[in-house]
Structures are given as structure tokens and as C-alpha cells.
Amino acid sequence: QKEVEQNSGPLSVPEGAIASLNCTYSDRGSQSFFWYRQYSGKSPELIMFIYSNGDKEDGRFTAQLNKASQYVSLLIRDSQPSDSATYLCAVHNSGGSNYKLTFGKGTLLTVNP
Amino acid sequence: GAGVSQSPSNKVTEKGKDVELRCDPISGHTALYWYRQSLGQGLEFLIYFQGNSAPDKSGLPSDRFSAERTGGSVSTLTIQRTQQEDSAVYLCASSRSGGNQPQHFGDGTRLSIL
Numbered sequence: 001q002k003e004v005e006q007n008s009g010p011l012s013v014p015e016g017a018i019a020s021l022n023c024t025y026s027d028r029g030s031q032s033f034f035w036y037r038q039y040s041g042k043s044p045e046l047i048m049f050i051y052s053n054g055d056k057e058d059g060r061f062t063a064q065l066n067k068a069s070q071y072v073s074l075l076i077r078d079s080q081p082s083d084s085a086t087y088l089c090a091v092h093n094s095g096g097s098n099y100k101l102t103f104g105k106g107t108l109l110t111v112n113p
Numbered sequence: 114g115a116g117v118s119q120s121p122s123n124k125v126t127e128k129g130k131d132v133e134l135r136c137d138p139i140s141g142h143t144a145l146y147w148y149r150q151s152l153g154q155g156l157e158f159l160i161y162f163q164g165n166s167a168p169d170k171s172g173l174p175s176d177r178f179s180a181e182r183t184g185g186s187v188s189t190l191t192i193q194r195t196q197q198e199d200s201a202v203y204l205c206a207s208s209r210s211g212g213n214q215p216q217h218f219g220d221g222t223r224l225s226i227l
Contacts, residue, residue, distance in 0.1 A: 032213035043204055043218045044156070051213070088156070092213045097169065099144060099211040103156040 002027045004091050006104035014112050019076040021087050021107050026070070029094025033065055033072045036088040038106065044088055048074060079111040115139075117219035119205050125225045128197060134190045134222045138207030145188050146208075146216060147180060151201040159203075162188060163211050192224075200226045 003026040013019045021035075032051050036044035050056045050063040050072065062075040072091075076083055086106040093100045118137040126132055138145050147159040158172040162182045173179070177195075182188040192199055202221045208214035 034215060036218075043202075043221045046215055046217060049215050090156075098213060099146075099161055099163075099208075100158055100169065101146075101156075101216060102158075105155040 002091070002093055002102045004089055004102050004104040006087075006089050006107045008105060009108040010110050011107055012110045012112060013079050015079060015081060017079050017111075019079045019083065019109055019111070021074040021076075021089075021109065023072045023074075023089030023091075023104055024070055025072070025089075025091045025102075027091060027094050027102070028067075028070060030067075030091045031094065031098070032092040033063070034090040034092075034101070035061075035063060035074045036090060036103075037083075038086045038088055040085075076109075079109075081111050081113050084109060084111045117205055117207050117217055119203075119219035119222050121222055122220060123223045123225075125227065126195060127227050129194055131191065131193045132195055132224065134192075134203050134205075134224070136188045136190070136205030136207075136219060138186065138188070138205070139217060142207035142209055142217075143185065144208045144211045144214065144216075145182060146206045147188070147190050148204040148206065148218075149174075149201045150204060150221075156204065159190070161211070195224075195226045197226045200224055 035048040048063040064073045088106045089104040090101045145162040148156045161169040180190045204221045206216040206218045
């Protein structure tokens with residue numbers, strides 16, 4: 001059973017701070033990793049994806065991947081109240097079912113004004 | 114269309130009735146996925162389509178659940194003889210192709226079984 005683990009939170013940060021969200025995964029062969037943002041009552045929205053070890057930056061978001069440690073993280077700089085949401089980590093399975101995403105249960109982020 | 118479109122957005126029905134949920138993927142996306150999200154739970158994979166074929170139906174919870182896709186585009190998920198445990202948000206996603214392509218989600222159908 002492939003697993004993706006996230007701290008459920010809630011993670012509370014003040015406005016303007018850096019929010020750090022973490023995720024570990026069990027499938028050592030996984031090659032692609034995604035972060036989705038889900039507002040309450042809404043569907044998941046893709047915000048970042050990363051395929052290679054290291055950092056990938058897009059605006060205020062940075063995804064970090066360490067395949068050796070089976071660890072992926074999302075940093076949100078200059079956090080805004082509008083960033084308050086649940087963040088889902090998703091990992092593509094390796095092998096023949098590489099179309100299948102396994103999701104973590106999400107980390108609830110609250111950004112306080 | 115610009116995004117994945119799902120209908121209806123909400124469905125309330127009585128236990129034992131059949132329901133049909135519809136998904137229209139992003140134009141040009143060959144891969145389509147159905148997921149289910151129950152209250153407080155993670156996303157549960159149901160089925161994957163590549164074109165009109167469904168190479169992976171492993172996530173369908175029972176034989177009351179079925180899905181089809183026609184013309185390589187619109188998909189319908191059918192739940193027969195609904196049960197209260199079927200109450201959930203049913204999410205459809207599409208991607209440009211299968212494999213490790215990013216998946217984009219529709220707004221979902223919130224299904225409530227009375």
C-alpha cells in the first residue's frame with residue numbers, strides 16, 4: 001500500500017511569515033510530485049509540481065524535493081490570509097500504475113492577519 | 114472548455130435510487146480520472162480512463178459503481194441502488210495524457226443520500 005503522510009495541522013502562521021508544509025511518501029520509485037490547495041467546500045487546485053531533486057520556485061511558492069529521503073515540501077513566502085486552506089501533497093505511483101495519484105490527507109494552514 | 118466541468122454540482126437523492134454524474138474534461142486531455150472525497154477523508158481513486166478505455170477500475174468500491182467514457186471526452190459515473198455510505202464529493206480530473214502529467218480537477222458533485 002503506497003502511502004503519503006502529511007502533518008494534519010492546523011499550522012498557524014502570522015501574515016507575512018513563511019509557511020512550511022511537509023510530506024513524506026513510501027513509494028521509492030515515484031518520479032512526480034504535486035501540491036494542491038483546497039479551500040473549504042471547493043475542489044483541489046494544482047499550485048506546484050516537481051519532478052527533479054532540489055528546489056522549484058513559482059512566485060511566492062517553492063517546492064523542494066529530496067528523493068533519497070522520500071520527502072517533499074512546500075514553502076509559502078509572505079503568507080497572506082488568502083493562503084488559508086488545506087494543502088494536499090500528491091505523489092504519482094511508480095511502475096505500471098504511474099497514472100495514479102496517491103494523496104495525503106492534507107495540512108490545514110491558517111494565516112492570521 | 115477552459116476547465117473540467119462537472120454536473121450536477123449537488124445531488125440529493127433517496128437511498129436505493131440510481132444516480133448519474135457527468136464530467137466534461139479539458140479539451141484535448143486524453144486521460145480522465147474519478148475520485149471520491151468523504152468528509153474528513155483523503156481523496157480516494159475510483160477509476161482511470163485513457164481515451165474511451167478504462168485500464169484501471171480497481172478503485173470502484175462495489176459493483177454498484179460503473180463508469181463509461183464516450184468519444185474520448187465526456188464521462189459518466191453511475192451509482193446504482195445508492196446507499197448512505199455513498200454520500201461524498203465525487204471529483205473528476207483530467208490530464209493531457211496518462212503517466213505523470215499534472216491532473217486538473219473539476220468543482221465536483223456533492224452527493225447526499227437520504
